[in-house]
Amino acid sequence: MAVTVKQMALTISFFGLLSFILGVIAENKKPAAGTPIPSKDGVTCKFPADPTVALGYLSVAFLIASTVAGYLSLFYPYKGKSVPQGVLFKSTSFAVFFNIALFSTGLAATMLLWPTITEQLHLTHNVHHDLKYTCPTAKTGLLGGGAFLSLDSSLFWLVSLMLADNAREDFLDEDKDNKVDVDVPSNANYADMVI
Numbered sequence: 001m002a003v004t005v006k007q008m009a010l011t012i013s014f015f016g017l018l019s020f021i022l023g024v025i026a027e028n029k030k031p032a033a034g035t036p037i038p039s040k041d042g043v044t045c046k047f048p049a050d051p052t053v054a055l056g057y058l059s060v061a062f063l064i065a066s067t068v069a070g071y072l073s074l075f076y077p078y079k080g081k082s083v084p085q086g087v088l089f090k091s092t093s094f095a096v097f098f099n100i101a102l103f104s105t106g107l108a109a110t111m112l113l114w115p116t117i118t119e120q121l122h123l124t125h126n127v128h129h130d131l132k133y134t135c136p137t138a139k140t141g142l143l144g145g146g147a148f149l150s151l152d153s154s155l156f157w158l159v160s161l162m163l164a165d166n167a168r169e170d171f172l173d174e175d176k177d178n179k180v181d182v183d184v185p186s187n188a189n190y191a192d193m194v195i
Helices: 005-029 052-075 085-089 092-124 142-194
Strands: 035-038 043-046
Touching: 005 052, 005 092, 005 142, 052 085, 052 092, 052 142, 085 092, 085 142, 092 142
Parallel strands: none
Antiparallel strands: 035 043
16 A cells, blocks of 8 residues: 555654654653752662653653654655656755754754753762762753644644655646657657648
């Protein structure tokens, strides 16, 4: 069964929405701070068990899946008819939305990975020699912002897909019209020779 534009749009939307939901849940489950437990050498931080790190990495994974699906959907030969990439990038609006989708994907990945990796480092390196250490967690709001950017990214991939589909249809219609124009004069010449 051949892949259609609608199926690719649903795939991009599904992965983007899942990335968004997981990022928002990760932000909401993140603890405000750990509990410092003083010892003779310094402070050991005890953090409550939470799924922030796992949800953050899952959100990034689904962002990557949405991006890969979005990128591949733009250049996939639907109905067995491929279109040169140069034809797609002749459309200014396609080029603009394609670059916005790439930029927003990179920004979303940065804003999701930064607090996730920071939180993982706080959990694994929990012994500190400073007696006044307060056991902070990753910055609040970055995971939520990354989740919203992840959703924005998938929406920009969808807009790019719609613009690519329009450019593809215009190119194929123009190609069909050119073939018809070429055939008409040759038939007219043949008809003149028969008469």
